Amino acid sequence: MLAAAGAIVLLVAALIVLAWRRQPAGAKRGGERVWIFGLGLAFPAVVLAALLGFGLVIGERLMPRTAPDILRVGAEARRFAWTFTYPDLPGRRTDGVLHVPAGRPVDVAITTADVIHSFWVPRLAGKLDAVPGHVNVLRIEAEQPGTYQGVSAEFSGTGYDGFAFTVVAHAPDDWAAFMSGNETEARQ
Amino acid sequence: MNALARHRRLTAIWSSRPGWKGLFSTVNHNDVGLMFLVTAFFYFFVAGVLAMLIRAQLATPHSAFAGPEIYNQIFTMHGTLMMFLFAIPAIEGMAIYLLPKMLGTRDLAYPRLGAYGYWCYFFGGAMLLVSLLLGIAPDGGWFMYPPLTGKVYSPGINTDFWLLGITFVEISAISAAVEFTVSILRYRAPGMSLSKMPIFAWYMLVTSLMILTGFPPLILGSILLELERTFGLPFFQVELGGDSLLWQHLFWLFGHPEVYIIFLPAAGVVSTILPVMASTTLLGYRYVVAAAVALAILSFGLWVHHMFTTGIPHMGLAFFSAASTLVAVPTSVQVFAWIGTLWKGRPQLRLPMLHILGFFATFVIGGLTGVMVAVVPFDWQVHDTAFVTAHLHYVLFGGFVFPLLAALYYWLPLATGRARFFRLGEVAFALIFIGFHVTFLAMHFAGLMGQRRRISTYSPEDGWTAINLISSIGGFILAFGLVMVLIEVVLHLVVRHRAPRNLWRAGTLEWATAMLPPAYNFASLPEVDDREPLRADPDLPARLARGEGYLGEPNGMMRETLAVDVASGTPEHHVIYPGNTHLPIVLAAVTGLFFLALLLKVLWVAPLAMIGVAVLAWRWVWVLGRREDAGAVSVGCGLSLPTIAEVDRPPGWWGSVFLLVADATLFGSLLFGYAFLWTIAPGWPPPEWIAPSAIVVALAGVGVALSIIGPFFATRANAGGSNPAVGLALSLAGSAAIAAALVAMLMMAPSPTGHAYGATLLVLGGYGILHAIVVALMAAFLIARVRAGYTSPRRRAEIAILPVWGAYGGGIAVVILLAAYLPVALS
Amino acid sequence: MMDLLRILVAPVVWLAAFSAVYGLQGVLCAAPPEGTVAGLPMARVLLALSFAAALLVQVALLVLLLSRRFGASRGFVRTVSLGGGLVGVVATVWTLFPVLALPLCQ
Structure with a gap:
């Protein structure tokens, strides 16, 4: 996308610079057909149609599809902390740290207790807002075990600067330990 | 009369009063345009200083330059000032100053409205500036998302400054847009058909129509959020049937077209200047016009x-x-x-x-x-x-x-x-x-x-230090x-x-005007038959100064120009403008009193200010017109035209139509909000429904019928030479019936503070009642005008405006009752 | 005013149809209708039908703008209004095709 954009910028710049090139009087310099219909209409229409199709296909792939081994977790934001819950572990909640198994798709059900926030772990997925009264589901998947930084990415007043959380993706053994309720052991 | 004598006479007629005090009473677009521009660039400077503060803060990590409380105000005000107090007013000022000159006429359609818009901008901007100086400026981001900006999380006055100040400033955008639309369509040089209009005028026409349909959603959103903050009507509180997403829809329904509202006039500037810089004409004029129209409408779908x-x-x-x-x-x-x-x-x-x-x-x-x-x-x-x-x-x-x-x-x-x-x-x-x-x-x-x-x-661990410093x-x-x-x-x-x-x-x-342009622009109006009249006839300025165009002979102390047919540019009417007056600044000040009362929560002052606005508006229209028929007026070049008091569609009719376009957009946004909450908000259905009443429906039916029939009778009677007062009285009664029916409807509605459903019904009903009052005032005004002798079978223009408003007031009453009763009756 | 209408009508009708289909999609997801037609869920059928209707209206508008009775006679307004008519058709196809291609409510 960046390369294509760069190429288009160069094309436009070149066309502008070439306008200064002196030509013998009467030389044909391209009429409405070239400028309006060729470059103005046809060129962007083709590029944009391709880009739109590409974006929608990628977007479709990122949607939370049904799969056999999905884990569901809940994420509730409030100024300025995230609380995570685990429907598979009733009563279990963690503050500021979301525990997930590595290599498994996870659906995060996001909501808020006060103002609008946004759940964003750049390395795992795009962001999705936490909107009062609504529950939005984001599909994330950590391929490798490890710690992933997340932030709230919707302005929420003073305190927004440091409003962050972490996602810990566990290897299968660690995850089993976490599931059995042994959180300290599960922490790496 | 030689060119110099003509210049002196016209200058005496068109100039503002001498000295700086003249600025307070001027209505001339030459003054108002420059006043807009100077003020807009002042805010560009202020907002630019805020931008420098932001960059100073972010230049280094762990900056202690400003804490988040102050920083939030700085970036909120940077965006707000740039968008609302610099970009839009700069466009308005540029267009107010340039359009009449480009279109070959002497002023815009409504000189006093332009001045009123300026003073609304001036006072509204001052409100925001004061908040900045006192350190109580808005701090919720320029997009003002609730619930962060609701009463619970923003209890201070900061948010109210934004909602009220911006709405106040927006009056100037709406009035400028109405003025531009009518001016571009009707106030052009004779012979300037749509295809011969300067390209900048096309861009401004498109932009103005966008302002009329783009700003109302934000105005509505601001009204709803302010109602929530002041009176507890829960439009955006999810626990009471509201939804914060409604604000986002309303805000971006405005916010995206806004980007193009800012870009299109600039594109008009490029389309005007670039061909001159290349000593040629614009390639594909008509495709550029089509592209601008397409861009404008597509931008509402983003x-x-x-x-x-x-x-x-x-x-x-x-x-x-x-x-x-x-x-x-x-x-x-x-x-x-x-x-x-x-x-x-x-x-x-x-x-x-x-x-x-x-x-x-x-x-x-x-x-x-x-x-x-x-x-x-x-x-x-x-x-x-x-x-x-x-x-x-x-x-x-x-x-x-x-x-x-x-x-x-x-x-x-x-x-x-x-x-x-x-x-x-x-x-x-x-x-x-x-x-x-x-x-x-x-x-x-x-x-x-x-x-x-x-x-x-x-x-520093974030790794952005170098980039931010650069x-x-x-x-x-x-x-x-x-x-x-x-x-x-x-x-x-x-x-x-x-x-x-x-x-x-x-x-x-x-x-083709003198440099600097005189207050009257053109000593006589050109006949245009080329898109670039000055290129076709380089001698044009001298000929116009010699009075060889239309209206070359000054007529008394009247500010005169011509109105033309929309499509062909054929001269149709002779126009007389009002002269210098303090009415615009006084009306703007009283309008400001209304907003100030809401801001400082001195709520009892607000209705008084509204009455003041109504009184001044009455005065505003009363000073126009005359008590005897003028007949056809000679406008030079062997042409005689009817004057604007003696036509079927006067400037007031055109202005009403386009103002109602904006008004209808606001109403449409309200209906959208109602439907949105109904389908999307989590807290629905509401605990209690409104009880439909046959009496209300019957009363409203009578009112709607009268407010459509009354103006019709009045127009007919006046044209036939009999007294239109009966028809006007019917219209007045119709408005009263509509208002009474809607008040009765609201009495039977659930509490507006208990659930967003009741709150929405209150706003719907209030909107209808407000319009019924406006139409009633218009009918009463016309009755007074008839009695004072301002109308005759020829002088029919004032009465011609009432049917438009009567039909709108009746139409919305029907829609409001349907919206309130139909879903309940169906379920 | 007639010329202004000719220029604006097709894109404005697109905007209305676009907003309406978006609204319909919201309603259908909030309260999914029951039943299927030829194996397709009712919501999909309704959306596809409204897409077809919007497209039909746009084509009709384009024919009107080309016609002698409603179309403009002056060259300039004719070009600009036909441009608007084409924008209406293209925009309808371009922006509403997702009703046929994407899942309903995810």
């Missing part, structure tokens, strides 16, 4: 792309992703039409052209990053990061500020009659161009590395460049270096 991360289903996002890519096509048509124009002519690198090249480089990059964020998965990553900040500055600075600077250097000699003496502009351009790109190109990368928008500080240095280079522009303008005003007439060899009519 608003949800600001909400890609709010959890809307992918199909919904796909609609808006598609529309967001499509909108790039008409933009590209314009860009390539401009480049083709350069190829067609012989471009020269003069100072305005430098800024246009700056525009190309910057805007094309901004457009491309815009297409990137239209791609949904990409947006999920970069949304609310510095990437978007960079993108929007490329679009707005590239697409607006560079063309505005080109316009400044291009038209300043016209406005002052002087040429540049010191050559600071080229250096200033270099600093601005380099400074801008250093600042904002760097910012893209900060965003891609994860820097969020609106954070007040960051830590960005801040660039920002200060940019600021130096802009200060140099300011210095050059000041020098321009100080140094008397006379400019030659029409120094750019342009073809449009503004260069």
Whole structure:
């Protein structure tokens, strides 16, 4: 996308610079057909149609599809902390740290207790807002075990600067330990 | 009468009162336009200083320059001032100043309305400025998302300053848009058909129609949020049936068209200046017009792309992703039409052209990053990061500020009659161009590395330190460049270096006025049969000064011009404008009192201020008109035309129609909000429904019938020479019946503070009652005018306006009752 | 005013149809209708039908703008209004095709 954009910028710049090139009087310099219909209409229409199709296909792939081994977790934001819950572990909640198994798709059900926030772990997925009264589901998947930084990415007043959380993706053994309720052991 | 005597007579007729006090009573577009521009550039300066503070804060990690409380105010006010108090008013000022000259006429359609708009802007802007100076400025971000801006999380007065101040300022945008639309359609030089209009006028026509349909959703949103904050009507509180997403829809229904409202006039500037800089005409004029129209309407189908991360289903996002890519096509048509124009002519690198090249480089990059964020998965990553900040500055600075600077250097000699003496502009351009790109190109990368928008500080471990420092240095280079522009303008005003007439060899009519333009613009109005009349006839200015056009002989002390047929430009009516008056500033002050009362929560003053507004508005229209028939008036060149009091569709009719377009958009947005809450908000159905009443329906039915039949009878009776008072009285009774029916409906509605359902019903009913009162006042006014002898079978113009308002008031009453009762009756 | 109408009508009708289909999609997801037609869920059928209707209206508008009775006679307004008519058709196809291609409510 960046390369294509760069190429288009160069094309436009070149066309502008070439306008200064002196030509013998009467030389044909391209009429409405070239400028309006060729470059103005046809060129962007083709590029944009391709880009739109590409974006929608990628977007479709990122949607939370049904799969056999999905884990569901809940994420509730409030100024300025995230609380995570685990429907598979009733009563279990963690503050500021979301525990997930590595290599498994996870659906995060996001909501808020006060103002609008946004759940964003750049390395795992795009962001999705936490909107009062609504529950939005984001599909994330950590391929490798490890710690992933997340932030709230919707302005929420003073305190927004440091409003962050972490996602810990566990290897299968660690995850089993976490599931059995042994959180300290599960922490790496 | 020789040219000099004519000049003296016309100057005496058209000038504002002498001295600085004359500014308070002037209604002349030459004054009002410049007042708008000077004030707008003042706010550009203030908002620019705020931008410097932001860059100073972010230049280093762990900056202790400003805490988040202050920083939140700074970035909120930077965006708010730039958008609402700089960009839009600068466009208004430029168009107010230039349009009559380009269109070959003497003033805009409603001179007093233009002045009223200015004073609303002045007082509303002052409110926001005071909040900034006192450190109680809005701090919720320029987008003001509730619930953060609701009473619970923003208990202070800060948010109220935004909601009330911006709504107050918006009055000026709406009134300017009505004025531009009617002026462009009706107030042109004779013979100027739609296809011969200067391209800038086309762009401003499109922009004005966009303001009329783009601003009302935000005005409605501000009203609803202020009602929630002051009276506890829960439109955005989810626990009481509201939904904060409603605000986002209303805000971006405005916010996205807003971007194009800012860009299109700038594109009009480019389309005007660029061909002159290449000594040629615009390539593909009609395709450029079609592209501008397409761009304007497509831009209303993009608003949800600001909400890609709010959890809307992918199909919904796909609609808006598609529309967001499509909108790039008409933009590209314009860009390539401009480049083709350069190829067609012989471009020269003069100072305005430098800024246009700056525009190309910057805007094309901004457009491309815009297409990137239209791609949904990409947006999920970069949304609310510095990437978007960079993108929007490329679009707005590239697409607006560079063309505005080109316009400044291009038209300043016209406005002052002087040429540049010191050559600071080229250096200033270099600093601005380099400074801008250093600042904002760097910012893209900060965003891609994860820097969020609106954070007040960051830590060295984030790894953005170098980028932010570079960005801040660039920002200060940019600021130096802009200060140099300011210095050059000041020098321009100080140094008397006379400019030659029409120094750019342009073809449009503004260069046919004297430099600087006299208060009356043209001593006589030209007959136009070319898109560039001055190129077709270089002798035109002298001929006009000799009085060889229309209205060459001043008539008493009347400010006269002509109104033409919309399509062909054939002269139709003789127009008499009102002269200097303090009414606009007084009316604006009383309007301001209303907003101030709400701001300071002295609520009992608000209805008094509304009564004051009604009294002044009555006075406003009363001073027009006359008590005897004028018949056909000679306008020169052997032509006689009816005067505007003696036509079926006077300026007031045209203005009413376009004002009602904005009004209907507001009402439509309200109905959208109602339907949105009903289907999307989690807290529905409400605990209690309204009880439909047959009496209310019957009463309203009578009222609606009367408010349509009454004005019809009045018009008929007046045309037939009998007294229209009976018809007017029927109209008055109809409005009273509608108001009574809606009050009764509200009495049977659930409490407005208990659930968003009741709150919405209250606003719907209140909207209908307010309009019933307005129509009743109009009918009462007309009865008084008939009794005072201001109407006759010929002088029918005033009565002709009532049917429009009567039909609208009746129509909305029907819709309101349907919206309130039908869903209950069906379920 | 007639000329202004000719220029604006097709894109404005697109905007109305676009907003309406978006609204319909919201309603259908909030309260999914029951039943299927030829194996397709009712919501999909309704959306596809409204897409078809919007397209039909746009084509009709384009024919009107080309016609002698409603179309403009002056060259300039004719070009601009036909441009608007084409924008209406293209925009309808371009922005509403997702009703056929994407899942309904995810």
